[in-house]
Amino acid sequence: MLRALQDLQIFVATARQGNLSSVARAMNLTPAATSAAIKRLELQLGAPLFVRSTRSLRLTKDGEHYLQYCEQALLQLELGENLLRSGREALQGKLHLSLPSDLGRNLLAPLLDGFMAAHPQVELRLQMSDHLTNIYRQPVDLVIRYGQPPDSALIALPLRPENDRVLCAAPDYIARYGTPTHPQELYRHNCLCFMLADTVHDHWRFTRAEEFISVKVKGDRVADDGDMVRRWAIAGDGIAYKSRLDITADLAAGRLLQLCPDWQGEAAPLYMLLPDRRQLTPLIKALRSHLLQYLPQRPV
Incomplete structure (x- = not known):
């Protein structure tokens, strides 16, 4: 029973982070142990939970559905533990x-x-x-x-x-307009910008080793709401420069793809x-x- 619970915890953590190695380190396990946990769940369910590549994992449709139930189950277990621990000091x-x-x-x-x-x-x-x-x-x-x-x-x-910004776009946008391989190529693309206090954030900064560049971007859509920029990106309307936390689930599910991954985005x-x-x-x-x-x- 305890191993089954840990397998669910490993699955949820992997779905959030998209990386078995980082999950293994965080849970003090070996990468082989975390991989075996995912395989046990897939064998038990009779369905693949992740699409695997050499660089990352992303959820399958079955995995997305199963994740919702796993998160609720773990939250209920946390509720029970907290109630027992809190006792009269709620x-x-x-x-x-x-x-x-x-x-x-x-x-x-x-x-x-x-x-x-x-x-x-x-x-x-x-x-x-x-x-x-x-x-x-x-x-x-x-x-x-x-x-x-x-x-x-x-x-x-x-x-x-440690959170940072990520250059990203939907697979549909990439299929229509191609993948930029360097941030300097963003001038050819429709970039979705965020605006705060009437200031448009249209200078996107990147680093790679000792190299630093600032790219002036432009596009046909600007919003003062970060959620709107994310929705435009998922709809395939352009390229966004989003906080990694905002799009972790979208990257894991394949709704958005990280672009120019060899370049580090701004700290956020x-x-x-x-x-x-x-x-x-x-x-x-x-x-x-x-x-x-x-x-x-x-x-x-």
Whole structure:
């Protein structure tokens, strides 16, 4: 029974990260053990869960469907464990959070559902926006944002400090317009840009070894909502430059493909921001621990 549970944990972690080696390291297992776990599940189910290539894994349609049930099952087990551990010291109170649109809707919202299920006395209020939140003036307990905090007085707790940006496009776009092999070739392509506070982010920066380049891009679509840029990319409307966290599931499922993988995108560290360390309550500490456990990690 314990091995079967670990096999499910390995499958979910592999689906999130798309890399068996990084999952093996995180779980203190050998790559052979993680591969054997996936094979046992596929044999038991009588269906392949991943399409394998020399560089990565991506979910099959059966794998995508099975992943939803596995995540719910593991969340229910976590709920039971947390209830047993918490005993009479159940977490309670209100949480007012400000989250980025794409990350909030597509990745953090399901994780928050799991946290609320584990702590039923917690109440949640969300502000979902890519616009910068004034944490001192608006009624929020904490803000989750990409990038170094603009105010050095803020308490910045790292969630995924190693996160970066990824050049990506849908298979349909690549089939129609070809694959750029170097960032300098982006001038030939329709690039989907993000806008914040009336500033269009159309200078995309990349590094490779000691080489650094900044590419001025253009395209027919600009949005001040990161989720909209991601949806355009999945629809095959152009090339996007997205946070890896935002598109981890899309890369694993093959909805988006990473382009120019030999070039490193800009750093996009994810932080939890608080106005004062005294607001680091047991409830917020528990939420951070939950996110640290379940947020996808950058493949190595």
